[in-house]
Amino acid sequence: IFPDLESDDKISVTTSKAERGEILDRDGKMLAGKGVATSVGIIPGKLEDRNVSIEKIAELLEIDVETINNKLTAKWVKEDSFVPIETIPKVEEIDLMKIQPEEKTLEEQDCQNKLLEIPGVMLSDVEVRTYELGEAAAHLIGYVQSVTAEDLENHPGEGYSAESVIGRSGVEKLYEKQLKGKDGCDIKILDSDGEVKEVLASIFKEDGMDIRLTIDSDLQKSLYEQFKEDPGCSVAMNPYTGEVLALVSTPSYDNNEFIRGLSSEKWTSLNEDEKKPLYNRFRQVWCPGSTFKPVVAGIGLKTGSIDPKEDFGNEGLAWQKDSSWGSYQVTTLHEYEPVIMKNAIIYSDNIYFAKAALKIGSENFMNTLNEIGFNQDMPFEIAMQESTYSNTDKIETEIQLADSGYGQGQILVNPLHLASIYTSFLNEGNMIKPYLKYKEEASGETWIENAFSKENVEEIMQGVEGVVNDPEGTGYAAHRDDILLAGKTGTAELKATKEDTSGKEIGWFSVFTADKSVDKPILLISMVENVKGIGGSGYVVKKDATVLDEYFEE
Known part of the structure; x- marks a missing residue:
């Protein structure tokens, strides 16, 4: 041959x-690529008091003695072999030289010093895939x-x-x-x-x-730092181009540990942690609460069911349509006048939007939601769960329809989908398609044309600007003097029954730059799974306000 x-x-x-x-962010900063870790190895012939030394090494590395012994008794091992036992983070000199080194860095350095005190232990650099964030x-x-x-x-x-x-x-x-x-x-x-x-x-x-x-590393880190202890998620995008600037799920896990080798104990603790750090929350759907009210306002205007200037009348803090509802009432937190759409958004009035949903009617309501992306896959690189308005194929009852009007009932929305709907408020009613892979020439691609009309969104904008800029608005804690923001807060109650008082409260804040001339446009939606007793949606507003401070100051 x-x-x-x-x-x-x-x-x-x-x-x-x-x-x-490599995986890079929008500015070319490395998110995943070549890095260096420290390989902890043993030269068997140099071990003194073998059993005691192995126990000490196992304790410092938080692994089993059996794991070490299995590696030392492999067929290829000789007395002078370097037997890799565990890969641990490399401690960089530059991190130790900081005025206040991080506690984690000092702990890692202390561990390595103690390992080196054991005869027969060697540390060497090894190239690994590293995740910078x-x-x-x-x-x-x-x-x-x-x-x-x-x-x-x-x-x-x-x-x-x-x-x-x-x-x-x-x-x-x-x-x-x-x-x-x-x-x-x-x-x-x-x-x-x-x-x-x-x-x-x-x-x-x-x-x-x-x-x-398209990710902005600094924004991604900033959101994580604010919410890292809270089960929840955040999504951020440029509302004009569709570039996704951040996708954060909290609490989280260190993906570097999967590269260095995850012990079975660590894997078990991650899976059994009640806060579910492995669960990707930004891909799921959640009850949106009052962040859904501007969407319902848009549906009411689009279908011609609602006149934004019509005064729905002050019903006090509780209301029901008639006695056919039995003991069930829709409740709200604030009284105000006149009860028109703009004020209903600013004061986050459940009663107004329950009435609005009934005026719209279930067929109009469902059809319009289907038109703006409900019950369909999002056109996005990462698969997101579909937004839905009912556990069945339709809204079954009048009460369910009324509750859906203020983002309760059986409404479930993916946060990135909700952000895409909100882009229509800034793009003359057109919904912008989100995307993740960077393009040199970023320009908005329409996902759904005429989700609402230009006139519709002008009416809605009056309300969402008031939420952040009116001292009575529920999002006023995020108000800025330098940049005009708009948005909507939301608190969704999850109850097992109508009488349940121990249910969770999901806190939301959707906020965006309302002025097209701003240098760094952003639309940010954050959700925390349980805000009961810690300030409701106001808890989320304050954290997002801090994130925006950092974002605009860069």
């Missing part, structure tokens, strides 16, 4: 590993892991080997094909001196592509 191949020649097969592409973007960026036999079976002929890694979640999984690259390979004939006689076959290595996202 190969005429030049002689009896004392050898065939050499060499592979060159493709570099996995760690917990702040773990649900978005995801992580890679070594391929399994099942992966090799599921991806035949795609260039994976037993040494490969594969994206397991997030952007790492979403763009696996582009990020992974293709390994190179050379098959050569070597003579008896090891010199190359002939190259029989050669495949050039192709490094993986870099993937640049």
Whole structure:
């Protein structure tokens, strides 16, 4: 087959590993890429008082003694071998030289010093995939892991080997094909001196592509820091271009731990944690509460069911349509006059919007929600759960319709979908399509044309601007003198029954720059799963106000 191949020649097969592409933010900052960690290893022949030393190492690394012993008794291990036991974060000198080093950094340094005091322990640098934002973007960026036999079976002929890694979640999984690259390979004939006689076959290595996202790292971190203790999520986008600036789910986990090797104890604790740090909340649907009222206002105007100047009358703080509702009443928190649409949005009046929903009627209500993206997949790179208005295929009762008017009932909305609906208020009624992969020339692509009319959104804007700028508005704590903001707060009650007083309260704040000439336009929606007893939606407003301070000051 190969005429030049002689009896004392050898065939050499060499592979060159493709570099996995980096994941970058909008400014080119690395979100995932090459980094350095510290490999903790043992040279068995240098261990003194073996059992005591191994117990000490296991305690410092928070792993089992059995795990260490299994690695030390592997067939390849000799007395002078370096046996890698665990990969831990590298402590950088620059981090230790800070005026106030982080407590975590000092703990890691202390651990490494104690490990080095044990004879036979060595530390060495090792190249690993690193996630710069760690917990702040773990649900978005995801992580890679070594391929399994099942992966090799599921991806035949795609260039994976037993040494490969594969994206397991997030952007790492979403763009696996582009990020992974293709390994190179050379098959050569070597003579008896090891010199190359002939190259029989050669495949050039192709490094993986870099993937640049629309994400703003500083905003992503800022949102995570504000909400890291709260079960909830935040989404932020440029309301004119559709660029998604942040996708945050809290509480979170450190995706770097999946790269360094996650102990079974750590995996169990993550899965059993009642705050569900592995659960990706920004992909789910939630009861929107009063953040839904501007949407209902838009439906009322679009269907011609509501005159924005009509005074619905002051009903006090509780109302029902008639005695057919039995003991059920719609309640609200504030009395005001006149009871018109603008004021109803500012004062977040449940009674006004319950009446509005009844005027609209269930058919108009459902049809218009379907027109603005309900019960359908969002056109976005990451699959989001569909927004719905009923647990069945329709709104079943008059009370359910009334409750839906103020974002309760069985209304469930994905936060990014809600943000997309809100973009229509700034784009003459057109809903902008969100996207995650960076484009050099960012320009808004319409997802749903004429979701509302230009005249409709002008009416709605009067109300949502008042929410943040009127001292009586529920979002006034986010008011700024330098930049005109608009928005809507929301508190959704989750009850097992109508009489239930122990249910959760979901807190929301949707806020956006209302002036098109602003340098850094943003539309931000944050949700916290339980705000009962900590200030309701006001808790979310204050945290988002802090985030916006940092965003505009950069």
